[in-house]
Amino acid sequence: SIRCFSALSPQLKSTLDTVVNSHKVLLFMKGTKDFPQCGFSNTVVQILKSLNVPFETMNILENETLRQGLKEYSSWPTFPQLYIDGEFFGGCDITVEAYKNGQLQELIEKAMCS
């Protein structure tokens, strides 16, 4: 039989389900919101700050298991990863694009009121 290595254990998956659903806006990033350690993460933090919404961040540099597991959980290979209302929204490029065309603000406002 074929066994595939997975970084996403059932326990981690269920933890992530809980975590992403406990915050309206959650950013998995390199560093913290006060000390981003990568330009892409910093860009998304600045966008969220400018929208004046409460958001949580988690530093994936501090937890290699979380970092590898999240790539599978989101089916997304890089960080930052933005979650809105429990759903994966995108990485830096998608967030920038949605910020420019107003869709990000719209979606976050909707999430805040839900």
Next chain:
Amino acid sequence: MGVTKENVESALNSALSPSHLQVIDTSGGCGASFEIEVVSEKFEGKRLLERHRIVNAALAEQMKEIHALSIKKAQTPSQWNPQPAQA
């Protein structure tokens, strides 16, 4: 041996048959880092997140080594409207 601009171009060409493709090496010598613009019929009817997923999947092998990837444009041929040269 690291990932080159040519590796990225050839992976995207074979997966997406793009009508426009621009890959810019932005590494400045500190490791594989690229900016890409890609126009493909494969993006038809897909929203931006799905389009980026298609690009990421096409580069799955390269992503293991790529340090940073920025997808500046992922458009369909009908959306693609090159900016006219500044007069």
